[in-house]
Amino acid sequence: MIGTDIGHAAALLKRGALVGIPTETVYGLAGNALDGAAVSAIFAVKNRPTFDPLIVHIHHWEQAAKWVTNIPPAAELLATAFLPGPLTLLLDRKALIPDLVTAGSPLVAIRIPKHPMALALLEQLDFPLAAPSANPFGYISPTTAQHVETQLGGKIPYILDGGPCAVGLESTIVGFDPDTDQGIVYRKGGTPVEAIEHLIGPVQVQAHSSSNPLAPGMLKSHYAPRVKILLGEIPSLLSQYEKQRVGILAFQHYSPGVDKAHQVVLSPSGDLQEAARKLFGALRYLDNLQIDIILAELVPEYELGRAINDRLKRAAAE
Ligand code: TXA
Numbered sequence: 313m314i315g316t317d318i319g320h321a322a323a324l325l326k327r328g329a330l331v332g333i334p335t336e337t338v339y340g341l342a343g344n345a346l347d348g349a350a351v352s353a354i355f356a357v358k359n360r361p362t363f364d365p366l367i368v369h370i371h372h373w374e375q376a377a378k379w380v381t382n383i384p385p386a387a388e389l390l391a392t393a394f395l396p397g398p399l400t401l402l403l404d405r406k407a408l409i410p411d412l413v414t415a416g417s418p419l420v421a422i423r424i425p426k427h428p429m430a431l432a433l434l435e436q437l438d439f440p441l442a443a444p445s446a447n448p449f450g451y452i453s454p455t456t457a458q459h460v461e462t463q464l465g466g467k468i469p470y471i472l473d474g475g476p477c478a479v480g481l482e483s484t485i486v487g488f489d490p491d492t493d494q495g496i497v498y499r500k501g502g503t504p505v506e507a508i509e510h511l512i513g514p515v516q517v518q519a520h521s522s523s524n525p526l527a528p529g530m531l532k533s534h535y536a537p538r539v540k541i542l543l544g545e546i547p548s549l550l551s552q553y554e555k556q557r558v559g560i561l562a563f564q565h566y567s568p569g570v571d572k573a574h575q576v577v578l579s580p581s582g583d584l585q586e587a588a589r590k591l592f593g594a595l596r597y598l599d600n601l602q603i604d605i606i607l608a609e610l611v612p613e614y615e616l617g618r619a620i621n622d623r624l625k626r627a628a629a630e
């Protein structure tokens with residue numbers, strides 16, 4: 313069931329049930345992070361392998377010290393500048409966090425979502441929320457309550473509807489080198505790498521390896537629609553695939569000669585924030601058409617464009 317009753321969602325979570333929750337990035341599948349049964353249920357509902365750890369969502373930064381043993385100065389700077397917001401920090405965990413949440417890692421991923429409904433919900437709870445994106449493992453992340461309902465509605469009692477997600481891409485995940493404290497970006501996301509570097513200096517970006525053991529959810533083939541996606545220059549892809557029923561995902565312009573209902577333009581004005589907001593909904597829309605193939609183009613490779621391109625490449629990976 314979809315609704316806007318935060319008290320009801322809180323009551324369900326206190327009983328150990330799972331709830332779909334809005335965040336500014338994507339919708340999450342939330343459960344009590346301290347309750348092993350609730351955490352197991354998250355993995356089961358998503359059909360997610362237990363080697364892929366979960367992000368722990370808290371209400372305010374002062375609470376982080378309760379769950380982690382050490383906060384490097386660079387983490388403190390990032391938290392002050394960007395939280396609440398689309399940034400997740402990987403920090404040394406305390407033993408209070410169940411092993412299942414971190415997949416046995418000594419690090420825990422901490423995030424403070426910016427969505428007012430998520431914050432109001434967290435405020436009513438005396439435990440943090442483990443919440444992966446509320447999609448079946450490997451599929452496109454949900455950016456509306458309806459997306460969650462379509463795929464997981466039969467498996468969870470309630471979905472809090474907070475409207476379409478304002479950012480539309482998952483949080484950027486940042487860890488710190490244990491020897492130098494240098495920032496390491498494990499997943500590009502809603503906080504641009506440039507903004508992070510502006511604050512803490514150059515970071516390593518490790519988000520592109522095809523099977524990164526530290527961020528197993530970042531497998532190369534992820535965010536994948538059922539319909540095959542091809543990346544390239546759209547006019548040349550169109551001439552190659554003219555005999556097929558095609559869908560088009562373009563940054564700014566429609567292509568002549570293809571039904572507009574089979575095309576999505578992410579941002580006519582070239583606004584990367586608008587493109588980010590629309591990306592996952594666009595992939596879902598195209599994936600539900602009667603087409604053979606989705607032809608897509610990359611966006612400019614800076615700021616949010618880097619995260620958009622990362623998702624497009626993963627969606628296109630075999
Ligand atoms: O924006 C977001 O981060 C959303 C919303 C719901 O908060 N959540 C999200 O969760 O994207 P999920 O589970 O779909 O992706 C979390 C990623 C996974 O790829 C996982 O590998 C990584 O975070 N992660 C979580 N805990 C980790 C840890 N202890 N060490 C390394 N990577 C971790």
Ligand code: MG
Nearest residue numbers: 444445453529
């Ligand atoms: Mg996910």
